[in-house]
Amino acid sequence: MEQIKSFLLKNKSTLLDELIECIQIPSISTVRSSKKDMYRCADYIKAYLSQIGLENVQYLDGGGYPAIYADWIHAKNKPTVLIYGHYDVQPAESLDGWISDPFLPEIRDDYVYGRGATDNKGQLFMQLKAIETLFQIHECLPVNVKLIIEGEEEIGSLTMTEIIEKHKDRLSADLLVVSDTGSLQKDAPAICYGLRGIIGFELSVQGPNRDLHSGSIYGGVVQNPIYALVHLLNSMKNELGVISIPGFYDDVQLLTDLEKESLNAISLSEEKLKEDIGVKQFFGEEGYSFLERVWVRPTLEVNGIEGGYQGEGMKSIIPEKAKVKVTCRIVPNQKGEVLQSIIEKHITKNIPAGVKVEVEWNKCSNPFYIQPEHPYLLKALNSLQSVFDKPVQLIRGGGTIAAVEMLNQSLNMPAVLIGFGHSSSNVHSVNENMSVEKFEKAILALCNYYLSLGSDHVEEES
Amino acid sequence: MEQIKSFLLKNKSTLLDELIECIQIPSISTVRSSKKDMYRCADYIKAYLSQIGLENVQYLDGGGYPAIYADWIHAKNKPTVLIYGHYDVQPAESLDGWISDPFLPEIRDDYVYGRGATDNKGQLFMQLKAIETLFQIHECLPVNVKLIIEGEEEIGSLTMTEIIEKHKDRLSADLLVVSDTGSLQKDAPAICYGLRGIIGFELSVQGPNRDLHSGSIYGGVVQNPIYALVHLLNSMKNELGVISIPGFYDDVQLLTDLEKESLNAISLSEEKLKEDIGVKQFFGEEGYSFLERVWVRPTLEVNGIEGGYQGEGMKSIIPEKAKVKVTCRIVPNQKGEVLQSIIEKHITKNIPAGVKVEVEWNKCSNPFYIQPEHPYLLKALNSLQSVFDKPVQLIRGGGTIAAVEMLNQSLNMPAVLIGFGHSSSNVHSVNENMSVEKFEKAILALCNYYLSLGSDHVEEES
Structure with a gap:
């Protein structure tokens, strides 16, 4: 870990370069006139994947915007991780109240501002930078890695089913890792074990x-x-x-005692949330707490x-x-x-x-669930915990990521959702941003996770 | 009556001239660009009122389109009748499916086709022609007559309250007569004793x-x-x-036995009505008949x-x-x-x-009601019955005529609503029309009614 830390410190000045270049490409999947930029962005990421040492870099076509595939599968008897991300972003207009141009990223007070800074270019580059770092230090990876980076998440993963169906073998893995969620605390990530x-x-x-x-x-x-x-x-x-x-x-699945306990341990300022949306009282099913209503019901x-x-x-x-x-x-x-x-x-x-x-x-879209006691998940929890100062929460999500459930179900693999976003990241809103400190820590934590997964031995298939 | 009949027969060829000229003026109160035509139409009617022998012909201004006032009040010790009508019409476009231009009236198969042919220019000219006929034959009228012809009925009689307030004395009368409703039978008028x-x-x-x-x-x-x-x-x-x-x-006022009886006597083809609007079943309060639901509830x-x-x-x-x-x-x-x-x-x-x-x-707008046994109403019933071959029905209306209730309440006078329209008159719809035969009979019947009212003696006010 010390080796990784010093590598990151040495490369601090160039660590964000690719992310910033990528944000500059307005890859807005909902807007037809952005079609060229969508392909430009996909090309940019494709080139970067090759550059850092990944293999079999190619487009997977399902009839819409292509997904980018890449792999490195030379870690014999080690688990195979499928990493999912997306290169398309929400629309953004300077006029809507952005302090700096949404597609000319700016660093202010150690935060990167720009459309996609968190969702999902920022979180995607945390993953890619972790792979790059491991390659740079070890010249190989501790686990087998496959990537699928789609271009249609913001329009509902329209052709993801087709892509998965066509490339089942190629995409098969032991677990899916996704960084496209958020946490309730600003300073630490969270692991999400259920989505509606x-x-x-x-x-x-x-x-x-x-x-x-x-x-x-x-x-x-x-x-x-x-x-x-x-x-x-x-x-x-x-x-x-x-x-x-x-x-x-x-x-409806009932909460286990462990889930109840971890859910009750999470504190939220309901007053602040009410104030944010201008309502005098919350409303919902009696007998269920705020988070149960949003996550479990x-x-x-x-x-x-x-x-x-x-x-x-x-x-x-x-x-x-x-x-x-x-x-x-x-x-x-x-x-x-x-x-x-x-x-x-x-x-x-x-x-x-x-x-x-x-x-x-x-x-x-069906809901997603992984048992919070799942070994791959606990390993992630420990890996993150040792890097971030705050305890990493086990949470659920009230929203939906269509592709997670599709990959999880079609390829029959557990998914570990590691979320580095936060409500103040302003995902889908103006002045979307990401903490530079969190970016660096995330790379460290993800390296740590993959190294930890690499300590597992997997029986080779015959 | 024979004298009137032969007068109408003699003048048959010119009887519709003024109505047809009036329909040619597109006096659409809802459309701002029709402002000039609104005043042109009011001027036309004003001139006609003077021409037939009415006096004090003038505009009453309430801040919107003017109402036209006229009177003839020389029938000593006879009742005073206030006749209400309106000169504004609904919009109409040839393209909507009119066989002839809505503002170039055409007579086909003894029907006048044009916007306003029934609502309300047609019914208004029945009243005016009755007055003209009585003047022509007797050089005076059997009753005192006042007229108020507004220009804002189709936009909700917006300034009628102001007009009434400003001219209470001028408008006061023993009864209000209005021809702006319809009947359920094509060949006979109906008298409406209640409106919602x-x-x-x-x-x-x-x-x-x-x-x-x-x-x-x-x-x-x-x-x-x-x-x-x-x-x-x-x-x-x-x-x-x-x-x-x-x-x-x-x-809610309960029906009297007489009302129930007359209501039950009216037959409607519910099947035809359902077919017209394309529904499989009617819907409404249990325990009430079709007409009770529409008129009484x-x-x-x-x-x-x-x-x-x-x-x-x-x-x-x-x-x-x-x-x-x-x-x-x-x-x-x-x-x-x-x-x-x-x-x-x-x-x-x-x-x-x-x-x-x-x-x-x-x-x-408050509802309107007059007891169906009211002498002024029964007199109208008899006068109409003796002219039309079919029995004249006593009905209620499900709709609202704002001015009727305003005049009825503010001036404390009973109102007799004599309706010569019918659903096939296509009021507010395409190919609005009026039967020429009904027009002639209506004039006869109204003359008969005013002569019959003239047989009443009213104590002169001191």
């Missing part, structure tokens, strides 16, 4: 074939599609915030609703239709497909009189 | 100060404003279509709703706010102001946790 999945649908309610006058001759005898939708939604979640669709909670939210007249003033109509967008965050042990059929059944049973109802499903 | 009023409000629900990610770190602990709105709306009307706001139905309808993301695809947010437009059709004996406070109280009591709720009231 997501399912979403659009519900349309059709009443009469046109907007009707709300007075004569239909005003009082026709079901109002907006009201029909209100009653249908009301049947799905009650006033206390509890989802009332029969069977919805059936498969599924949700059902209306993301958007529309129907009838929305202009200025009054327009006394019974509108012809109404529609709503709904997403559910689903939790470990719940299955998207099962819930879709449970919800569909509930809707069919509760169609209000006098209207037609249609359900259209959007994409579905 | 309307109250409307906008309800806004504010949650967090911005759209939140529905995953971490708020996804499960924040009240969703759309769902809060759903629960609030659900508390206002139940799944059976019954308004569940305490006290809402308290003042109040309603609460959501006219429009919006909140959150409404674009393509999924956007997994908890939106910051949601809003809804609501109108209630209110029925005789209910008071708009009372209901506003009842609704406001209910909302205040039911504000969901974790959100702010705001209510903004729009305009309010």
